[in-house]
Amino acid sequence: MPGSQIGRAIICIANEHAGDTILGATFRSEVAGDRAIRVVFDLASGADIQLLPIDLLVCISYWRPGATGAGMPTGAIAFEALKGNDIHPSDIVATQPDGLHNTRRCWCVLDMRVTEPVRIIPATLLVPYVQQPSRCNAELEKTDMLPLWFWQVNGSLGVPIIADGFTCLPETPSRVKASSLKVGFWWRNYGPLEKQVQLRIKSAQPNTPITTRRLAKTIAGAVQNAMNAYEESSINRTDWYDQRYIIGTGAGHISVRDVILLGFIFVSPGRIMPLLQLRPDFGVFAVFAM
Numbered sequence: 001m002p003g004s005q006i007g008r009a010i011i012c013i014a015n016e017h018a019g020d021t022i023l024g025a026t027f028r029s030e031v032a033g034d035r036a037i038r039v040v041f042d043l044a045s046g047a048d049i050q051l052l053p054i055d056l057l058v059c060i061s062y063w064r065p066g067a068t069g070a071g072m073p074t075g076a077i078a079f080e081a082l083k084g085n086d087i088h089p090s091d092i093v094a095t096q097p098d099g100l101h102n103t104r105r106c107w108c109v110l111d112m113r114v115t116e117p118v119r120i121i122p123a124t125l126l127v128p129y130v131q132q133p134s135r136c137n138a139e140l141e142k143t144d145m146l147p148l149w150f151w152q153v154n155g156s157l158g159v160p161i162i163a164d165g166f167t168c169l170p171e172t173p174s175r176v177k178a179s180s181l182k183v184g185f186w187w188r189n190y191g192p193l194e195k196q197v198q199l200r201i202k203s204a205q206p207n208t209p210i211t212t213r214r215l216a217k218t219i220a221g222a223v224q225n226a227m228n229a230y231e232e233s234s235i236n237r238t239d240w241y242d243q244r245y246i247i248g249t250g251a252g253h254i255s256v257r258d259v260i261l262l263g264f265i266f267v268s269p270g271r272i273m274p275l276l277q278l279r280p281d282f283g284v285f286a287v288f289a290m
Contacts, residue, residue, distance in 0.1 A: 008055035013040050016062050017077060021111040022262060022275055023147070025120035035265070036110055039145035040079055043108065047082035057082075063095075063107055071095040073157065075113035081106040088175035090212060091146060108146055112157065112262075121245065121259070121276040124186040126194075128268040139268050147275070148174065149263035150216045158260040158277060161220035166213050173209035182271040183222040183264075188245045190230045194271075195222040216261060219274055224256050258282050 013036050017024070023032035044057050052060075063078035072078060072095050081087045092106045114120060129135040150159050152168045159169055179200045185193040197218045199210045231247045240246055246253045262275040 005053050005055045009041070009044075009058040010037060012055065012059045012062075013037050017111060020114050020117040021077065022114055022120055022277075023111045023265070025114060025117040026123055026275055027125045031125050032111060035145050038140065039108075039110060042145065043079055043082055043085055046085040048084035049082065072107065073109065073112070073151075073155065075115075076107075076109045077111040077113065078107040078109050081108050088173075090172060090174050091148065109149060110147065112149075118244070119278045119280075119282070121254075121278065122188045123273060123276075124188075124192075126184040126186055126192060126267050126271065126273060128271075143268050144266045147263050147265050148176070148215070150212065150261060158262040159216055159220070160257070160279065161223050161259045161261050162256055163217075163220070166217045166220070169213045169216050171211050171213050174212045174215055176210045176215060177207050178210070178270060179206070180270075181219075183219060183226075184267060184271055184273045185223075185226045185230075186273075187226075187230065187247070188242050189240055190234070190247075193226050193229060195225055197222050219264060219272070220261050223259065223261060223274055223276065227254075227256055227259070252283075254278065254282075 014033055017029075017033055017036045021029075021032055023035065040058055041054075044054060044061070047057065049057060061080040061082060063072055063076065063080075072093060076093070078093060081092050087106070087108060091108055093109055095105050095107065097103055127136060128139040149157060150169060151157055152159065153170055154168070159166060176199070180196060180198050183195045183197055185195075199214065199218055200206075200208075227247050234247070243252075247255070249255050258279050260277045260279055262277055264272045264274045267273050
């Protein structure tokens with residue numbers, strides 16, 4: 001397989017996503033790699049450019065770090081939004097013309113590199129039908145694998161889950177049209193947990209996109225509720241697997257004021273898991289000394 005076009009394309013994807021990333025630090029590098037392969041092959045197969053071999057198309061469609069086109073967030077692992085794919089405008093990052101390209105180019109951010117992976121809050125992926133591989137794969141084939149990121153209007157990534165009004169986020173439509181979502185959690189030290197959230201207010205028209213701001217606000221509320229449930233279920237507990245990720249208000253513990261919502265991924269149709277990070281001034285080096 002390594003000598004085939006598919007094999008070379010997979011090697012290219014693996015190389016592009018190597019290192020510390022948000023998805024890798026959250027769910028492990030194997031999970032991040034599998035999702036990258038799925039979304040890239042989906043984007044490549046939907047492209048109008050069908051004359052190029054799949055390995056060449058994949059390799060030339062990644063954003064190259066150091067490229068001069070302005071507009072790409074620092075650390076982004078991005079794949080070109082190839083024509084033929086129905087990518088929602090809210091999921092597109094545009095770069096300006098540079099010396100090699102005379103036109104504006106559009107990209108999808110598949111993952112983000114991080115310099116302090118310890119700040120990313122780790123979780124176990126909620127896999128559908130884990131005991132039934134064929135059914136699991138069929139469910140994953142129907143799942144939207146492109147992460148949805150919460151970019152502030154100033155271009156920075158993420159929003160505190162206790163943000164005031166979430167006005168730092170744009171009030172623009174997202175690709176999500178569902179009336180409700182299941183928000184899954186499986187934080188390190190804790191068990192699986194799920195919260196159902198309603199996205200659409202009663203006066204809203206059905207099948208209209210949910211705004212980015214409302215999405216973030218609703219999911220952030222679910223994160224707060226999950227953290228409260230985890231904390232209440234662990235009173236007097238002492239058998240922690242990882243002392244670095246204990247929810248609570250004690251010294252070195254993680255409270256709702258410490259958590260930033262970066263975005264989320266779909267783990268199955270209608271079910272998501274949030275991507276979370278500790279605030280920059282949490283004191284990670286003092287608290288997380290190994």
